[in-house]
Amino acid sequence: MTSTHRRPAARRTPEPLPRLIATDLDGTLLRSDQTVSPRTVAALAAAEAAGVRVYFVTGRPARWMNVVSDHTARHGIAICANGAAIYDLHGDRLVGVRALDPGDALAVVRALRAELPEVTFAVEHTRGYCYEPDYPLLPDWTRPGAVSAPAETLLASDIGPVLKLLVRHPSLDPDGFLAMARQAAGAHAEFTRSSSVALLEVSATGVSKATTLAHCCSELGIDASEVVAFGDMPNDLEMLAWAGTSYAVANAHPEVLAATTHHTASNDEDGVARVIESLLERRPAP
Structure with a gap:
């Protein structure tokens, strides 16, 4: 009589959470109808509850940030206009400007x-x-x-x-x-x-999503290696290159897909939320 011994299923190695998630909005976090899905809202809330800062990094002006202003209960900071403005979502005010001469x-x-x-x-x-x-x-x-x-x-x-x-x-x-x-x-x-x-x-020369995000992270004592970034278009390329871990959504521009080592599902399939959920599942036990 022979017996068969099965190897136990491999367990995922616990990984520390990033300290900050930086995500583009249009074409990345937002669905094609310009809404934030319930799944994404839940993922953002779970990340913040776990102590991860969430920054929206967008080409949008501050006046178009109401679409996400209700979904960052704790931090509520957005980098707008491709890095030219830092905006307090809940205070409804600009807290930093990098103007074009x-x-x-x-x-x-x-x-x-x-x-x-x-x-x-x-x-x-x-x-x-x-x-x-x-x-x-x-x-x-x-x-x-x-x-x-x-x-x-x-x-x-x-x-x-x-x-x-x-x-x-x-x-x-x-x-x-x-x-x-x-x-x-x-x-x-x-x-x-x-x-x-x-x-x-x-x-302005030297102003991009990447340079302003780097400035914000420096003030918080956060290294690039502790940042996970998401994007889909050429205005995200510098940010994705700067962040320690970067993801392109499946619907991203070909340059963005080629420049990132990690890909996720499209914006309409909650690609950002799926990655956040996976990160939270892999965190070390307390």
Whole structure:
């Protein structure tokens, strides 16, 4: 008579939790309908309950943060406008600004107009936004009181610190547009993109999601190795490279998928929540 001995199932080695989770919003944490799923809300709450800080790191302006402001009960900090602003979600106030110099912004406008006359501009600033008459507006931008004028006029007026320029072209391939703009005006500012259309986002030199996140983490005494980051578009690349552990969602831009060693499910399949749940399951026993 023979007997069969089965090896016990391998157990996952407990791993320490990250000290901070940094996640992009659109295309990453938010579903395609711009909502935060119940599963993701629960995962964020569980992470914070376990002592992990959650930072939203987004290209969005602060005024568009209400979609997540109710889902960070303890910390409530967002890095907005691709690193140009640090925003207290619960205090509803900016606590840090890394502004684009108006002279550099004007140099960008002139250089891009000379290269691509069809471009139009909008300006995100600490008091709100303004735009050129021909700039294609999103529904949220049709508020009373928003100023419309040529970018040169807007940048010469007293609009307050400039967070970023937005640049639209009616027909160019988005990645090609980004490459052309960097070549034409990259000496004056940082260029990136996070949209499926030919829309560029322009910040001060040295300002990105990565540099502002690194600054925040330094103030908290958190090392890059203790950060887990999530993203999907080119404006996330520097942040994903900086963080000790990075994940691209399945729907990410090809560059982001190629640059990250970890992938998760798409934004519509709660990819961020799945990773957070897995991290919490693998933490050491108390």
